[in-house]
Amino acid sequence: MEKINIAIAADKEVYNFEVADYPHHERGHCKFEVFKDGELVAGFDPDAQHILHICNNKGQLPEEVLHLLADQIERYHW
Numbered sequence: 890m891e892k893i894n895i896a897i898a899a900d901k902e903v904y905n906f907e908v909a910d911y912p913h914h915e916r917g918h919c920k921f922e923v924f925k926d927g928e929l930v931a932g933f934d935p936d937a938q939h940i941l942h943i944c945n946n947k948g949q950l951p952e953e954v955l956h957l958l959a960d961q962i963e964r965y966h967w
Contacts, residue, residue: 890911891909904950906924906958908924909922921941930946930950932945933958941962942959
């Protein structure tokens with residue numbers, strides 16, 4: 890499992906996340922899990938074209954933040 894730190898600026902706020910990549914993810918577990926202050930807040934799964942889609946939004950993050958997060962994760966991994 891690889892982890893990266895990502896900062897997202899949106900709505901005049903900076904969000905700091907840690908993203909875990911599970912290369913051999915299984916059902917019920919997103920490929921990329923996003924943590925904020927140690928708590929799971931979101932997850933993403935790639936489709937066949939490696940475009941990330943929201944797997945969960947447990948932290949009820951704003952949609953804009955989720956899209957920016959997906960963009961950053963895609964840049965690191967593809």
